[in-house]
Amino acid sequence: MQYNHKEIEKNWQKFWADNQTFKASNESEKPKYYVLDMFPYPSGAGLHVGHPLGYIASDIYARYKRHKGFNVLHPQGYDSFGLPAEQYAIQTGQHPAKTTEENIKTYRRQLDQIGFSFDWSREVRTSNPEYYKWTQWIFIQLFNSWYNKDSDKAEDISTLEKVFKKEGNATVNAVCDEDITVFSADEWKEFSKTEQEEILLQYRLTFLSDTEVNWCPALGTVLANDEIVNGVSERGGHPVVRKKMTQWSMRISAYAQRLLDGLNTIDWPQPLKDSQTNWIGRSQGAMVSFQVDVASEKSTSEVKLSYKELEALKELRQNLSKAETTLWNELKNKKGASKFRKKYTIATFLVDYVCIAKNLIVEFSGKEDEEARTESFHKNGFNVIRFTNEEVLQNVVKVVSEINFAIQFPQVIGESAEETEVKDENKYKIDVFTTRPDTIYGVSFMTLAPEHELVSKITTDAQKAEVEAYIKATAKRSERDRMADVKTISGAFTGAYAIHPFSGEKVQIWIGDYVLASYGTGAVMAVPCGDQRDYDFAKHFNIPIPNIFEGVDISEAAHTDKEGTVIANSDFLSGLKYKKALKLAIYEMEKRGFGYGKINYRLRDAVFSRQRYWGEPFPVYYKDGMPQMIDEKHLPIVLPEVEKYLPTEDGKPPLGNATEWAWDSRGKKVVSNDKLKNKTVYPLELNTMPGWAGSSWYFNRYMDATNSTEFASKESLDYWKEVDLYIGGSEHATGHLLYARFWQKFLFDKGIVPVDEFAKKLINQGMILGTSAFVYKADAFVKSGCSLSSSFDDIKAKIPTIFVSKDLFSNDDEFENVVIEYLLNQKIVNQQESELLTIIKSNIHSDVSLVNASDELDVEGFKSHPLNADYKDAKFILENDVYKVGREVEKMSKSKYNVVNPDDIVAEYGADSLRLFEMFLGPLEQTKPWKTSGISGVSSFLKKLWKLYFKGDQFEVSEENATKDELKTLHKTIKKVEEDIENFSFNTSVSTFMIAVNELTALKSNKREILEPLLVLLSPYAPHITEELWRLLGHTESISTVPFPIFEPKHLVESAKNYPISFNGKMRFTLELSLDLSKEEIEKTVMAHEKTIAQLEGRTPKKVIVVPGKIVNIVG
């Protein structure tokens, strides 16, 4: 019986589908294992051989885990909302739902014929209302939440309202908008409903705000930062401009630190973690305020601390009494504006606790100089409250509430009021963020972004013209130009000066477009000696470059090293190294009140609105201009039908075309826009959600995919918990994988999911490249200048298109010679004419299907190929009667004619061969080229395997006991294959199978004892052929859950070893010796051997190294 892959594969695919073989149960005695592939977008082009690579790997692992006794969840579905379907709809008028459905059908057919063990009963599609109902539901949960920095998690918005009602917002420590105004509880109660909602929006985790967005006019939508590559849209490569729009945003910045910390707990590839770390962009430094000089006055504060005193303080802080510890435990968790510090110097006194932002000192009473202290504190603008040890120990809660009260209602102090007046005079200040506060004495100027709001206010009359001209010039340059051109240094002096907060010196304020308005505060303190950009700027404009590094030459470039550098010329920082100077600088800034330590993140809040049709509608309507959530029991809000998918004429998103798109708040349903004049009917949101909305939580839905009453049941979430193995491409590093982690952490905070990282282990499969085939075409040009009987055109017309086989030339000159020789030999041109010819070579892609394994072109096929109509009459210069093509590895793409469709491979070689070959290509994570010719190797391996079970045409296995050699082969294979799968080294296990089959063929083995377990080993890789042979062996059940064979080391025990005998580390010959021999016996035998004597040529070895069971090395 011949191995007929077509019939076998079709039958078993039908069997698995009919019997729901791979349906996972949510209840099982077995341990669970969840294997997931990254959500595919069903594109119109279908799959090429690169796509299934990851699916095959995950399928092998899933099948392996089933053999190992796990209850395996291995689902698949479609991320079916998205831009391509909509672009297609705009072009053709076809509903995206229809084209998406067709594309999914193609995908499903292609996936099915590769024999994946997916549990299709759990299939999800993001564009299905039953699914996006829950995407909308999560959006509502985000809307109803705020981020409490004190508890460091998301909480329900009602807890925030409660605080507002009770004590206003002064004590709230939340992640929120930056321009929050402080209000009291009474003020809150006085606010109108709309005002209250506006304030709450500033705190919600998803919020509506006017943001600068990346607007892509060609696509008619905004794009997220990760959807832009090199300043143009990732899809289509269209230009992107900055534009202010009212948009929904996600407060992902609240999770910046946790997203960073979480990376340490998950087994993901390092490059992927690195790019997330990079994207989040944490930088630790300080915020420093520089006053703009109006009346030139000197800073007065002269209190400084030496480093020794600082160290002494540190020690004190660690030795707190019990009462101190109790109170500190309560105070230390306060963050942000009401953050407390312990053992701090205020004026000349060391205080117990101080909240610098609120000017409040908390002390233990009973200090000798209490009166003097109080007076001094008041003079410096601080309030002080005191408690006894007993008060703290007996009722710390009461003490804390008194402290809170004091924070909220600060006692007005005379002196500080006076100071405020002084400050009012100097009302402009420039805040900067710096990662190098240690270099603050190196500041010789400041640079503002041209867009900085202070620019217009501080520019002097004399400089006005220059500054305005510069701003105009910058505005003309696009964002892309600015990014591309980093070499041109440009800027303008504002004429204004800032006061150096430490030295009191005046420093020039410049504007320059190397400072970005969107990062940090849009201003920098320039330290030209320590930052190359500042250095270049200073050099260009002749600004002084003070050197504050000890023994460092800065005449050529800035000195950016931190480690090992000692600070100089910096007053109290002089003589300190980077780390200590950094700490002391921040300490002094905080003490003097013009700066504080701060951590900055590059991660911006994510824009969540898209002006597109084919996405999830928001469950939102607008009442008095304020967004209102539709109650979850009325979900899903189904995407309305529209006439056309383009924006409306007045520039509204496509949903503006819908006629049934208003919310009847009384009837609780979507109604016709005609009813909008009714008082209880409101307009619905016209934006839709971005592509990443549906894919940020789908892995949870698979756990309970058909649940219509819940996102997923608690039991199923608790059972499956997280994805154990997630396989997909590295292109999702900063998009999907960051947003999904963010949502998971949010859902975790809200108690909806049981874990805060959704995927324990992740593997990035490498790309499969195409091997393009080239033919070499000769283009003839006729040189002018010579008079001939025939015209140039006549000569050209005589010359046919010529292709030259690859190995006939090695450079362009040889190519020309070959062609001209051919023309002469064929008598196409005469000698005289040939001298006028110039031959130019051009490389043309040939369709790879026209080329065989030996790089030989099917010439007739090439001529008659529809793409090559121009070359129908072309001539081919052959070598040894064949035309050889050139090969080059390139990305697999239609335009390069190197795309290989898995359908063709499956039809010719079968799914099992495809699966084996994709794994055999090389390590999973690595990028590697596809060359169809190699598949014959795995194909003949399967035929050889098949033959082991047959005698002639008859299926026949022997029931005899296996021999020692047979068992050795089997157990060697079990061991290696098991190790390989666990290490995701699938390519080497395919080799192992080949070796096993080669050995068993050589042994003429046909014992059931060997051939049965062999099938189980192979079945994850080649499920169809193994099912078929398993059935022929007499089994009625599927092979898929048969226990994996157990490795027994006893079969590999050897009595002798073929020792490599090396001389000076080089192996010269091998010698079979018993493993029972001792070191000495081995040495003796080896030294006595004739080959050893021959090698030594009479020399006496200096040393003989014997490692029993391994090697013998003779030195000398």
Added chain:
RNA sequence: GCUCAAGUGGCGGAAUUGGUAGACGCGCUGGAUUCAAAAUCCAGUUCUUUCGAGAGUGUGGGUUCGAUUCCCACCUUGAGUACCA
């Protein structure tokens, strides 16, 4: 520029607690079978060679009895990222 990864036959690749470099497969060469081709089977296939042997894992050093594997410097390629203060 910065960060990361990788450099092994004609090709894909294998071998790392440091111990026989090139497993397995493709391709190639020769042979068997065949009228012939395909398929199949057998033998060979890193390079050099005076057929004794010698050299060899990007380059140059180092550690070691012994290095593809560990350390240092450099070169090349690929990926990501980029006025991030």
